[in-house]
Amino acid sequence: MTIWPEEAIVRRHGETEFEFDTVDMTVNVGPQHPATHGVFRMLLTVDGEVVVDCEPYIGYLHRGLEKLTENADYRQAMGWWDRTDYLAGLNCEGAWCMAVEKLAGIEVPERAEYIRVIMMELSRINSHFMFFGAFGADVGSFGTSFTYAWRERERIYDLFEEVAGDRMFPTYFRIGGVTMDLPENFEARCRWLLGSIRQGLEDLDGLLTGNEVFVERCRGLSPVTPEQAINWGLTGPLLRATGIPWDIRKVEPYSIYDRLKFEIPVGTQGDVFDRWMVRLAEAYQSTKIIEQCLDEMPKKGLVLNPNLPKTLRIDSGEVYFRTEGTKGEYSVYLMARGGNKPYRAKLRSPSFCNLSALREMVIGNYVADAIIILGSLDIVLGEVDK
Amino acid sequence: MTSVPKQFTPTRQVPRQGLAEKIRRAVPNHIPLEFGETKTDVDVRLKPEHLLEVVRVLKEHRDLAFDFLRNMAGVDMQEQGLHLKIHLYSFKHNHTVQLTVECPPEEDHPHVPSLTSLYRAADWHEREAAEMFGFIFDGHPNLKNLLLEEDLHIHPLLKAHPLQEPEILQGIEDGPPGFPF
Amino acid sequence: MSEAQAPRKTRPPYVPDYGAEAERLRPVELPQTRAAYRVVLPGVVQMPVDTVLAICRKSSLWPLTFGLACCAIEMIGTFMSNHDLDRFGVVPWPSPRQADVMIVSGTVTKKMAPAIKLLYEQMPNPKYVISMGACATNGGPYTQYDRVLQGVDKIIPVDVYIPGCPPRPEALLDGFLKLQEKIMEDRRAVG
Numbered sequence: 001m002t003i004w005p006e007e008a009i010v011r012r013h014g015e016t017e018f019e020f021d022t023v024d025m026t027v028n029v030g031p032q033h034p035a036t037h038g039v040f041r042m043l044l045t046v047d048g049e050v051v052v053d054c055e056p057y058i059g060y061l062h063r064g065l066e067k068l069t070e071n072a073d074y075r076q077a078m079g080w081w082d083r084t085d086y087l088a089g090l091n092c093e094g095a096w097c098m099a100v101e102k103l104a105g106i107e108v109p110e111r112a113e114y115i116r117v118i119m120m121e122l123s124r125i126n127s128h129f130m131f132f133g134a135f136g137a138d139v140g141s142f143g144t145s146f147t148y149a150w151r152e153r154e155r156i157y158d159l160f161e162e163v164a165g166d167r168m169f170p171t172y173f174r175i176g177g178v179t180m181d182l183p184e185n186f187e188a189r190c191r192w193l194l195g196s197i198r199q200g201l202e203d204l205d206g207l208l209t210g211n212e213v214f215v216e217r218c219r220g221l222s223p224v225t226p227e228q229a230i231n232w233g234l235t236g237p238l239l240r241a242t243g244i245p246w247d248i249r250k251v252e253p254y255s256i257y258d259r260l261k262f263e264i265p266v267g268t269q270g271d272v273f274d275r276w277m278v279r280l281a282e283a284y285q286s287t288k289i290i291e292q293c294l295d296e297m298p299k300k301g302l303v304l305n306p307n308l309p310k311t312l313r314i315d316s317g318e319v320y321f322r323t324e325g326t327k328g329e330y331s332v333y334l335m336a337r338g339g340n341k342p343y344r345a346k347l348r349s350p351s352f353c354n355l356s357a358l359r360e361m362v363i364g365n366y367v368a369d370a371i372i373i374l375g376s377l378d379i380v381l382g383e384v385d386k
Numbered sequence: 387m388t389s390v391p392k393q394f395t396p397t398r399q400v401p402r403q404g405l406a407e408k409i410r411r412a413v414p415n416h417i418p419l420e421f422g423e424t425k426t427d428v429d430v431r432l433k434p435e436h437l438l439e440v441v442r443v444l445k446e447h448r449d450l451a452f453d454f455l456r457n458m459a460g461v462d463m464q465e466q467g468l469h470l471k472i473h474l475y476s477f478k479h480n481h482t483v484q485l486t487v488e489c490p491p492e493e494d495h496p497h498v499p500s501l502t503s504l505y506r507a508a509d510w511h512e513r514e515a516a517e518m519f520g521f522i523f524d525g526h527p528n529l530k531n532l533l534l535e536e537d538l539h540i541h542p543l544l545k546a547h548p549l550q551e552p553e554i555l556q557g558i559e560d561g562p563p564g565f566p567f
Numbered sequence: 568m569s570e571a572q573a574p575r576k577t578r579p580p581y582v583p584d585y586g587a588e589a590e591r592l593r594p595v596e597l598p599q600t601r602a603a604y605r606v607v608l609p610g611v612v613q614m615p616v617d618t619v620l621a622i623c624r625k626s627s628l629w630p631l632t633f634g635l636a637c638c639a640i641e642m643i644g645t646f647m648s649n650h651d652l653d654r655f656g657v658v659p660w661p662s663p664r665q666a667d668v669m670i671v672s673g674t675v676t677k678k679m680a681p682a683i684k685l686l687y688e689q690m691p692n693p694k695y696v697i698s699m700g701a702c703a704t705n706g707g708p709y710t711q712y713d714r715v716l717q718g719v720d721k722i723i724p725v726d727v728y729i730p731g732c733p734p735r736p737e738a739l740l741d742g743f744l745k746l747q748e749k750i751m752e753d754r755r756a757v758g
Contacts, residue, residue: 038636059531059676063712064713319425320484331457356509534714542712542713
């Protein structure tokens with residue numbers, strides 16, 4: 001029997017007819033765990049099954065994005081930036097390229113803008129499908145939701161491979177446009193793919209949304225008010241689930257998003273079920289964005305700015321370029337001070353900021369619900385740990 | 387949901403005309419501020435001892451209403467000391483401001499007041515800035531290492547901190563890989 | 568077929584019509600070798616014990632689900648229906664105590680290294696390690712940052728290295744097949 005020091009023991013009276021003292025137990029949901037999405041560790045202090053305190057530990061994937069970016073050319077750095085949100089690599093590439101273009105004042109041809117938006121929205125759908133799969137696994141449908149989600153993800157990856165060469169991180173975007181033009185059958189392929197994505201969304205919807213177990217587990221779990229969300233720094237689907245219709249593509253539009261018509265799905269209570277529904281609706285809205293782009297895209301045109309210098313040197317300037325990443329506000333703060341390397345590049349990642357609010361959301365719920373809440377935050381550790 | 391507007395008017399350029407004047411009028415005159423512009427926002431430069439008061443004014447003033455902390459980034463400006471960039475956003479008026487806290491160059495570990503009493507989101511941003519650059523945030527409840535190991539006291543993002551050499555295995559005689567620009 | 572004939576119970580055997588290439592393409596009929604014991608006890612296979620053990624080990628490799636970073640997504644993709652790994656007997660298993668092979672997929676940082684070593688030591692013998700991706704091989708694109716461990720083989724012994732950033736699911740399948748070959752080759756050595 002270990003003798004615990006008196007200060008370490010928190011004595012509580014159990015709420016039964018027998019009055020007895022209990023001791024809080026520490027449960028380590030460690031870095032290797034099937035339910036944490038990546039290498040994330042949290043120390044839960046539990047009283048029975050109820051979580052009393054939660055301390056998250058991150059940094060197990062801290063790979064030095066910002067330090068390495070300071071030591072590489074503007075164009076080389078893109079290779080690290082698209083591995084931050086590794087579920088939606090092209091979205092991050094787009095954010096980096098657009099930030100550097102804003103800093104240097106480089107114009108992007110119109111056809112390239114449309115191609116970029118199509119690729120970025122496909123990445124967003126890709127990331128949301130991973131959420132559907134992983135969240136379904138967290139809630140209880142162990143492998144079924146994963147397999148449903150991966151059917152569409154593999155098809156999107158096939159399209160990326162046809163267009164850009166690689167499945168996950170094609171480095172297809174360049175500062176000033178995209179690398180090469182789309183293949184000839186792209187429009188037909190893309191429309192077929194959109195139909196398949198919509199079918200996949202319906203399948204997942206039918207699998208889980210109406211499921212009684214799913215609704216019972218998720219409805220009313222950790223509701224968040226809008227004031228709390230703003231104070232905690234939440235963005236993205238978590239903020240929209242609380243009821244605030246805030247989407248950077250509408251509020252501070254970049255690229256060609258101000259010409260596209262789409263809606264912002266909004267929840268009511270900010271609980272876990274609303275976050276699921278918001279992401280489902282967002283994936284559907286992304287398909288509409290892609291359709292509009294396919295309709296409105298100029299049929300011919302340059303895809304890369306022809307007047308780019310051989311080495312990009314920027315003398316001075318700062319930019320804080322914000323984009324709507326798949327998980328929230330994915331922003332790049334970039335400072336240049338001469339030379340061909342950025343002086344400071346900071347990633348404001350949505351998962352980092354959303355995860356800092358985990359403690360308040362988890363306290364008072366059961367351990368199994370803590371896993372679901374972590375899943376509903378939809379974090380990706382490459383962003384959190386930079 | 388008291389102060390949150392239901393509709394946001396999308397604009398191409400976020401309106402920042404007049405923001406610098408509004409801030410100068412709102413902040414008491416004994417606090418020296420310098421204004422500049424980045425490519426996307428208005429930049430306000432100030433000293434660390436005035437930070438808490440200025441941010442409180444920015445948060446509570448009716449015309450400014452900066453209720454959302456977006457980002458906090460430290461920058462190592464070698465001879466000019468350490469700077470801390472803070473980005474704030476207002477949901478009510480849809481504008482963003484960048485604050486630059488200029489810490490004196492002599493101090494290796496400058497003291498900056500913590501914003502956790504005003505914004506809960508500042509918690510992890512300050513922990514990261516502290517371990518990466520060496521800031522000390524006065525008033526932070528839990529200033530431990532976040533991304534690095536708990537007992538490690540290095541500051542990797544300082545310019546003086548070196549990178550590690552890639553391991554050269556046998557067979558590569560010419561040196562480390564990469565194109566020398 | 569006329570209705571008056573009795574309905575066929577069996578189909579005639581299918582003999583493909585090779586046309587001009589008939590001599591080259593017709594399958595060769597091998598002579599039936601029947602050893603004495605196979606006539607007496609049909610269905611008995613005679614094989615050395617280490618081969619049997621090696622076949623059992625390679626056909627049922629249970630990997631520890633150890634996804635660290637981006638390579639984990641391709642690893643999950645290899646377990647899924649499109650590039651199915653289940654047909655090789657590979658079942659992802661979360662607990663190290665019952666796992667056979669550890670797929671280190673992703674960048675290993677110095678903060679994560681003690682956990683990896685502990686997990687490796689918790690796995691019972693015989694165990695194998697597949698180092699998937701460039702980051703686990705030698706640090707990958709992040710090798711110059713000082714908090715990154717330059718390769719997981721600095722702390723645990725690795726059997727198969729799979730290059731790529733991230734390697735395609737087919738590359739991971741190839742890695743598993745190479746590991747199976749390695750297990751067959753090493754069959755005399757493993758106890």
